[in-house]
Amino acid sequence: MQPGHDLGNVSRTCKAMGYSRQQFYEIRRNFQTYGAEGLIDRLPGAWKPHPNRVSEEIEKAVLDHALEHPCHGPLRVAQELILLGIEVSSGGVRRKQVTGITLSETRPEEADVDTLTNTRPAVA
Numbered sequence: 001m002q003p004g005h006d007l008g009n010v011s012r013t014c015k016a017m018g019y020s021r022q023q024f025y026e027i028r029r030n031f032q033t034y035g036a037e038g039l040i041d042r043l044p045g046a047w048k049p050h051p052n053r054v055s056e057e058i059e060k061a062v063l064d065h066a067l068e069h070p071c072h073g074p075l076r077v078a079q080e081l082i083l084l085g086i087e088v089s090s091g092g093v094r095r096k097q098v099t100g101i102t103l104s105e106t107r108p109e110e111a112d113v114d115t116l117t118n119t120r121p122a123v124a
Helices: 003-007 010-017 021-039 056-068 074-083 090-100 113-117
Strands: none
Touching: 010 021, 056 074, 056 090, 074 090
């Protein structure tokens, strides 16, 4: 933080280092307040788990069902789990399906195309 004093002018120092004066004063304030730790970039984000996060039992049930029935969408999975006594919304299922498993894990490697496309029974 001494180059500004060495050159005698904060504006000139900032211009030489490629910072705006506002950035210089923010950096200086962080350094004076927190020391060297204040110079580390802090990423914004949650400090704790999200309050709407589902329990691990529900998470496991959603992922197990998604692996067993990869063609079921979030609404169908939620309805199937409700029949088993597990309360979860379709939005919670979707979030868990998107973040919990990769696409390659959800797709059967040697799936019959007719089975995947014809999920409804044929109407006579």
